[in-house]
Amino acid sequence: MATDSRTTASPAPVAAGTETERHIRLAEQVTAHNYHPLPVVIGSAEGSWVTDVEGRRYLDCLAGYSALNFGHGHPTLLAAAQAQLERATLTSRAFHNDRLGPFCRDLAALAGMETVLPMNTGAEAVETAIKVARKWGYEVKGVPAGQANIVVADGNFHGRTTTIVSFSDDPDARRGFGPFTPGFRSVPYGDAAALEAAVDDRTVAVLLEPIQGEAGVNIPPHGYLPAVRALCTRRRALFIADEIQSGLGRTGTTFACEVEGVVPDMYLLGKALGGGIVPVSAVVSSRQVMGVVRPGNHGSTFGGNPLAAAVGHAVVGLLQTGEYQARAAKLGGVLRERMEALTGRGVVAVRVRGLWAGIDIDPQLMSGRQMCERLLARGVLAKDTHGSTVRLAPPLVTEEAELHLMADQFTAALAGPTD
Structure with missing residues (x-):
């Protein structure tokens, strides 16, 4: 990946470190701070998955705020x-x-x-x-x-x-x-x-x-x-x-x-x-x-x-064709069942419509941002909003097994951070 030549030509030199750290430092130096992204640098993507510049894969459960309803690279x-x-x-x-x-x-x-x-x-x-x-x-x-x-x-x-x-x-x-x-x-x-x-x-x-x-x-x-x-x-x-x-x-x-x-x-x-x-x-x-x-x-x-x-x-x-609407309706039932099962176990409220969910985390346990950081460490990308809420919007091409994987990691993240 040809990134070094770009960083060395930047207005401010980027300190040595991992490729992820170099990309983040460069972005922090030369882009306006109108976002507060999670510390992951995505290099490629396909379907419901993205891969960072270090080769780690993540299940994308934000889907570009619904811009990627049909997944990456349909x-x-x-x-x-x-x-x-x-x-x-x-x-x-x-x-x-x-x-x-x-x-x-x-x-x-x-x-x-x-x-x-x-x-x-x-x-x-x-x-x-x-x-x-x-x-x-x-x-x-x-x-x-x-x-x-x-x-x-x-x-x-x-x-x-x-x-x-x-x-x-x-x-x-x-x-x-x-x-x-x-x-x-x-x-x-x-x-x-x-x-x-x-x-x-x-x-x-x-x-x-x-x-x-x-x-x-x-x-x-x-x-x-x-x-x-x-x-x-x-x-x-x-x-x-x-x-x-x-x-x-x-x-x-x-x-x-x-x-x-x-x-x-x-x-x-x-x-x-x-x-x-x-x-x-x-x-x-x-x-x-x-x-x-x-x-x-x-x-x-x-x-x-x-x-x-x-x-x-x-x-x-x-x-x-109606195929994707039907998938969202069917998989939404799975999403609802798995998320509602977490109520009282670190989750205080769940709202689901199709493949779209707002999950309110107990603010005494952690913030929504902290939950998203824990999910990131477990290979799941999500986004917080309004302090204690986590939004989930996986692509409509997501498989049921992938939803269960997300729910399993969500459950584990509520229990504590990764070692």
């Missing part, structure tokens, strides 16, 4: 990317390309919608939805200019751009980044009465995660999403479902909203839509809603590029 997705790399990768939206139409057609059909506005990152999809909702509110609903409001939920995570952190209640995301964008109201997540009290005649949208991922896989009470749908219909506001983490098979259905038979006015998709190969996101809605966007209103140089469209189209193809 052959169908790699083939789509490789074939497109040899043809065209970028045209800009100044011209048509032959991959965009088929991708958008089939993604819209998968979502039961009519129109797709392609972007790159999840945060871009959210920002796009905010703009579309406001414009729809002014042009279609008749809200007075500049007075639209959007209702969101406490504990939300929709990204970290300036507008989005304006309605976040995460102090790390907000502190030092004001002044904030007005026009948002936040209410307790899962509280239909509080939501109804917040919606008024100038509300253009309710923006929610059907399951709050960053909050620790926070699942709303049964009946909440249907209540949101009914309220939005009654008050003529758009129900925008941020399924950037929860969508595309993760929860055992194509979209998390499907669990309660709910269809929003707009889906926000990302992460897994790019197959872990390229960033791809999309706003998917009806012609009536998306029709308020006209040339010059919104755009992206890379949004809908041929490479992204080719990979995204291949992802849609994998989901059309």
Whole structure:
């Protein structure tokens, strides 16, 4: 692996040590400290497994925050990317390309919608939805200019751009980044009465995660999403479902909203839509809603590029069979059984939907970060959130035996660190 020449050419020399230590020191020296990664340096990956630069293998139970729903290096997705790399990768939206139409057609059909506005990152999809909702509110609903409001939920995570952190209640995301964008109201997540009290005649949208991922896989009470749908219909506001983490098979259905038979006015998709190969996101809605966007209103140089469209189209193809949704539903039962068995043995609460789980560790025992460090030492990669919670999101290609291996290591890690 040709790493030494790069490190010796870096602005600051890296001290001698193991290859892992050299890579970590280099990264600490030359990259901004906007993340606090676990001390592992991944060099290669395949399926549900990654291998570090020392040759150690780890079971990946984070899957890139659901960006790797189909595992690392899925052959169908790699083939789509490789074939497109040899043809065209970028045209800009100044011209048509032959991959965009088929991708958008089939993604819209998968979502039961009519129109797709392609972007790159999840945060871009959210920002796009905010703009579309406001414009729809002014042009279609008749809200007075500049007075639209959007209702969101406490504990939300929709990204970290300036507008989005304006309605976040995460102090790390907000502190030092004001002044904030007005026009948002936040209410307790899962509280239909509080939501109804917040919606008024100038509300253009309710923006929610059907399951709050960053909050620790926070699942709303049964009946909440249907209540949101009914309220939005009654008050003529758009129900925008941020399924950037929860969508595309993760929860055992194509979209998390499907669990309660709910269809929003707009889906926000990302992460897994790019197959872990390229960033791809999309706003998917009806012609009536998306029709308020006209040339010059919104755009992206890379949004809908041929490479992204080719990979995204291949992802849609994998989901059309229902195979991965069924795997997530079946294996989710295994995950739930194994994790719930740990309640009272160092675990205080478990939330599972498909192959997605939030595990609350007893804070008197250890923090979520410490638990993830113990799992790392045992060959399992996971991520903590909000102090004492560990998130598990293994790829949908994970085998049942691998889930049991993870659960065994989780059980052992609760008992104590490795020798």
